[in-house]
Amino acid sequence: MSTSTIHYNDQQRIAVLTLDNPPVNGIGNTVRQGLYAGIERAMGDPGIDAVLLIGAGRQFCGGADIRQFNTAAATEKPLTRDVLSLIARSTKPVVAAIHGVALGGGLELALGCHYRVASADAKLGLPEVNLGLIPGGGGTQRLPRLIGVDAALDIILSGTAIKAPRALELGLVNAVIEGELLAGAQAFTRRVVAEGSALPLVAQRALEPAGINFDERRNAVPTRARNATAQRAAVDAVQASTQLTLEGGLTRERALFDELVAGPESKALRHLFFAEREAPKLSELPANTAPLAVRKVAVLGAGTMGGGIAMAFANAGIPVVLFEREQAAIDRGLDLVRRNYGVTVAKGKLSEAAMAARMALIEPALDYAALADVDLVIEAVFEDMAVKKEVFSHLDAHCKLGAILATNTSRLSIDEIALSTSRPQDVIGLHFFSPANVMRLLEVVRGERTSPAVIAACMKMAQDIGKIPVLVRVCEGFVGNRMLTGYWREAGFMLEEGASPQQVDRAMTGFGMAMGPLAMADLAGMDINWATRKRLAPSRPAHLRYSKVADRICEAGRYGQKTSAGYYRYEPGSRAPIPDPLVDAIIESCAVEAGIVRHPVRDEDVAERCVLALVNEGVRILDEGVAQRASDIDVVYVHGYGFPAARGGPMFWAETLGLAQTLERIRVLQATHGSHWTPAPGLVERVAQGRQRFDARVEP
Structure with missing residues (x-):
C-alpha cells in the first residue's frame, strides 16, 4: 500500500x-x-x-x-x-x-x-x-x-x-x-x-x-x-x-x-515566500564552488551603520573586531551598540546575560594589526571613493591572504575600489540596510573579478546571520538605489506640477509604502543624494528634464532630519514631519523657472507614476543582468525600501496589472512627459511575445 x-x-x-x-x-x-x-x-x-x-x-x-x-x-x-x-x-x-x-x-x-x-x-x-x-x-x-x-x-x-x-x-x-x-x-x-x-x-x-x-x-x-x-x-x-x-x-x-x-494579498505573499527562498540560489556559479569559511569578522567604522553590522554578527555568535581611528569614535560606537541592546533588554526580548555575551563578542581596535586574522572585513566608512580606496589599500597590506575584503557602499563601483588592492578576486560589496542589526536585506555585489568562492561565502554568511541575500552586479546604485533614482525623480516632477510634499507622501503611504519618498529622503539625509547628483551631473543628458527642487532645498542647508529641516521641518527631539511654507516657495520658484503651470494632481497619478518608474528601471536592471531574477528585485524593494508585501514587490505588481497594460501606461507617460519614460526594451519584447511574467518560473 x-x-x-x-x-x-x-x-x-x-x-x-x-x-x-x-x-x-x-x-x-x-x-x-x-x-x-x-x-x-x-x-x-x-x-x-x-x-x-x-x-x-x-x-x-x-x-x-x-x-x-x-x-x-x-x-x-x-x-x-x-x-x-x-x-x-x-x-x-x-x-x-x-x-x-x-x-x-x-x-x-x-x-x-x-x-x-x-x-x-x-x-x-x-x-x-x-x-x-x-x-x-x-x-x-x-x-x-x-x-x-x-x-x-x-x-x-x-x-x-x-x-x-x-x-x-x-x-x-x-x-x-x-x-x-x-x-x-x-x-x-x-x-x-x-x-x-x-x-x-x-x-x-x-x-x-x-x-x-x-x-x-x-x-x-x-x-x-x-x-x-x-x-x-x-x-x-x-x-x-x-x-x-x-x-x-x-x-x-x-x-x-x-x-x-x-485573492491578490495571498498571491503576493506567496510570491514573496518563493522569492525569498530563491534569492540565495546562485544561477551562474560553478556547481562545485565551496564557500570560504567566515569565523571571525572585522567592521571598519563604528558609526550607526558599522555598529549595526557588528551587532548583526554578534547576534549570530560570530566574533567581530570593531575598528576606528580614534578612541572617542570607538567609545561612541560601543555606547550606541550598548544602548541598542539595552532597549531590547528593557522590552524583555533579551536577557542581561545574553546582552553581556554579545557585547563580549565585539572587540574594539584602533590598529590595523587587529585585522590580521579575520576571515571577512567590512568597510563602513564615509561614502567617498577616495576615502574607500585609501581604506582598501590598508586592508590589502594588513589582512591575511584569502581574507574577504568587503565594502558597504550603497552605489559606488566595486570594480574601481578593487583596483586599489593587489587581490581584486577577494573584493566584494555587502550593502547592508539601516538599521543593519534589524533590516533583513543584504545586497551582495559581485565585482567583475570577484571569485566564485568569495561570492558563495558571502551568500552563505548572510543566511548565517539571518539576512536575505540578493546577488547583484556592479552599476550605479546597484538594484535598490538605481531604481530609487526614478522614483524620486517622478516625486520631484510632481511637486513642480502641482503636488505638495505631504500629498506625494500621502499618496505613496496610501498605496502601501512604509514611508513616502520625501519623508524617506529626509530620514536618509538629503545631502547624500545631493552629493551623488553633483557627481553624476557631467554625464546627465542636457535635453532631459531635471527638477532642481531637491538641490535648492539642500543649498538652503536643509538636509532632512539631521538638520531639523528638509522637505519638512522637525521640532527638536521629534521625527514628525511638519509642512513648511519655505519649501512650498522653493517648489513654486522651480516650477516658474521650468515654465511649468502648476495644477491639481491626483493621488492615484502620484502612486502610479512613482511605481511605474520603479518597474521600468527594474526591467532594464533585469535585462542587463544586474539582478539574477525579477523576483530578486521584489525582495530588494519589499525588504529594503518598504514596498508593500501585500502587493508582492514592483515587478510582481506589474505582472498583476498585466505586462501589456504596464507598457501601455508607460507609453502614455512617454507621450506626455518625454524621454524619461522610454519603455525598457525588455518590457516591449515580453509584451510582443505575449509573456505574462518577467521570469520563466512556475509558482502559485
Missing part, C-alpha cells in the same frame, strides 16, 4: 505511515491519497491495533504543499477534510508522532488524530496568515476546541510556532517523548491500546466561548499589517467555531480560505 510519498509498514500490530514528500513532507494530492488508503487498510486489517503517523527526514510535516495552490491538484480527492473524517470513523487509535515541525496542514492533520506526541525539540504552529491565508484544513475549528479560543487565536494570528513543552502545557499534545521518537511513540500507542479507553476526538469537545470579544480581536489587527485581511478572516473563522457545528465551521473555514487563496 506504500506510495511515492507515503510508506506503510506493519510494525508489531501498529501500522506506521511515514510521510515522505521532500523537502517538508508537504500535504499534496499524493500524500492525501496515500494517507487515506493506508488508514483505510489498517482499519480493515484485524492484525493491526493502531495507526501511527510519522514524518521522514527532519520533520513531521511543514504544511500543505503550497506549490499546488491554485492548481487542479489542490482540489483532487481525497481532501484533508476527507482524511480526517476517515480518522474520526476509525475504531482504532490514530497517533501523530511529531518531530522537527508540525506546521499548518501538518498540525491540522495531527489535530484530527486521536492523540499527539512530540519530541522535546519539536515546534507546532499554524503560520498560514504569513502567506495571507487562514488554516484551511480544520485548524480554526479544532484548535479552539482543544486548547480554548483565546490560546487558539494567539497561535493562529501570530503565525509563529510554539515548542513542544509549551504545547504540552496547553494540552495541544498528550506527551513529550524523550529519546528516540518512533520507539517512544510506539510505546505510547501500545499503552493506549492496552487501556482500551474511548478514543478522544477534538471534534467532540465542548467549546466555551464565554468572555471572548471577537470584535476586539478583529480591531486589534494593525491596519497596515501585510496580512491584515487574513488575520481578520482568521478571527471570523474561529468565531464560527463557537457558533456552528464542526461540519458547519469547516465549511465556513473553507469558504474563507478559498476566497483568500484566490
Whole structure:
C-alpha cells in the first residue's frame, strides 16, 4: 500500500505511515491519497491495533504543499477534510508522532488524530496568515476546541510556532517523548491500546466561548499589517467555531480560505515566500564552488551603520573586531551598540546575560594589526571613493591572504575600489540596510573579478546571520538605489506640477509604502543624494528634464532630519514631519523657472507614476543582468525600501496589472512627459511575445 510519498509498514500490530514528500513532507494530492488508503487498510486489517503517523527526514510535516495552490491538484480527492473524517470513523487509535515541525496542514492533520506526541525539540504552529491565508484544513475549528479560543487565536494570528513543552502545557499534545521518537511513540500507542479507553476526538469537545470579544480581536489587527485581511478572516473563522457545528465551521473555514487563496494579498505573499527562498540560489556559479569559511569578522567604522553590522554578527555568535581611528569614535560606537541592546533588554526580548555575551563578542581596535586574522572585513566608512580606496589599500597590506575584503557602499563601483588592492578576486560589496542589526536585506555585489568562492561565502554568511541575500552586479546604485533614482525623480516632477510634499507622501503611504519618498529622503539625509547628483551631473543628458527642487532645498542647508529641516521641518527631539511654507516657495520658484503651470494632481497619478518608474528601471536592471531574477528585485524593494508585501514587490505588481497594460501606461507617460519614460526594451519584447511574467518560473 506504500506510495511515492507515503510508506506503510506493519510494525508489531501498529501500522506506521511515514510521510515522505521532500523537502517538508508537504500535504499534496499524493500524500492525501496515500494517507487515506493506508488508514483505510489498517482499519480493515484485524492484525493491526493502531495507526501511527510519522514524518521522514527532519520533520513531521511543514504544511500543505503550497506549490499546488491554485492548481487542479489542490482540489483532487481525497481532501484533508476527507482524511480526517476517515480518522474520526476509525475504531482504532490514530497517533501523530511529531518531530522537527508540525506546521499548518501538518498540525491540522495531527489535530484530527486521536492523540499527539512530540519530541522535546519539536515546534507546532499554524503560520498560514504569513502567506495571507487562514488554516484551511480544520485548524480554526479544532484548535479552539482543544486548547480554548483565546490560546487558539494567539497561535493562529501570530503565525509563529510554539515548542513542544509549551504545547504540552496547553494540552495541544498528550506527551513529550524523550529519546528516540518512533520507539517512544510506539510505546505510547501500545499503552493506549492496552487501556482500551474511548478514543478522544477534538471534534467532540465542548467549546466555551464565554468572555471572548471577537470584535476586539478583529480591531486589534494593525491596519497596515501585510496580512491584515487574513488575520481578520482568521478571527471570523474561529468565531464560527463557537457558533456552528464542526461540519458547519469547516465549511465556513473553507469558504474563507478559498476566497483568500484566490485573492491578490495571498498571491503576493506567496510570491514573496518563493522569492525569498530563491534569492540565495546562485544561477551562474560553478556547481562545485565551496564557500570560504567566515569565523571571525572585522567592521571598519563604528558609526550607526558599522555598529549595526557588528551587532548583526554578534547576534549570530560570530566574533567581530570593531575598528576606528580614534578612541572617542570607538567609545561612541560601543555606547550606541550598548544602548541598542539595552532597549531590547528593557522590552524583555533579551536577557542581561545574553546582552553581556554579545557585547563580549565585539572587540574594539584602533590598529590595523587587529585585522590580521579575520576571515571577512567590512568597510563602513564615509561614502567617498577616495576615502574607500585609501581604506582598501590598508586592508590589502594588513589582512591575511584569502581574507574577504568587503565594502558597504550603497552605489559606488566595486570594480574601481578593487583596483586599489593587489587581490581584486577577494573584493566584494555587502550593502547592508539601516538599521543593519534589524533590516533583513543584504545586497551582495559581485565585482567583475570577484571569485566564485568569495561570492558563495558571502551568500552563505548572510543566511548565517539571518539576512536575505540578493546577488547583484556592479552599476550605479546597484538594484535598490538605481531604481530609487526614478522614483524620486517622478516625486520631484510632481511637486513642480502641482503636488505638495505631504500629498506625494500621502499618496505613496496610501498605496502601501512604509514611508513616502520625501519623508524617506529626509530620514536618509538629503545631502547624500545631493552629493551623488553633483557627481553624476557631467554625464546627465542636457535635453532631459531635471527638477532642481531637491538641490535648492539642500543649498538652503536643509538636509532632512539631521538638520531639523528638509522637505519638512522637525521640532527638536521629534521625527514628525511638519509642512513648511519655505519649501512650498522653493517648489513654486522651480516650477516658474521650468515654465511649468502648476495644477491639481491626483493621488492615484502620484502612486502610479512613482511605481511605474520603479518597474521600468527594474526591467532594464533585469535585462542587463544586474539582478539574477525579477523576483530578486521584489525582495530588494519589499525588504529594503518598504514596498508593500501585500502587493508582492514592483515587478510582481506589474505582472498583476498585466505586462501589456504596464507598457501601455508607460507609453502614455512617454507621450506626455518625454524621454524619461522610454519603455525598457525588455518590457516591449515580453509584451510582443505575449509573456505574462518577467521570469520563466512556475509558482502559485
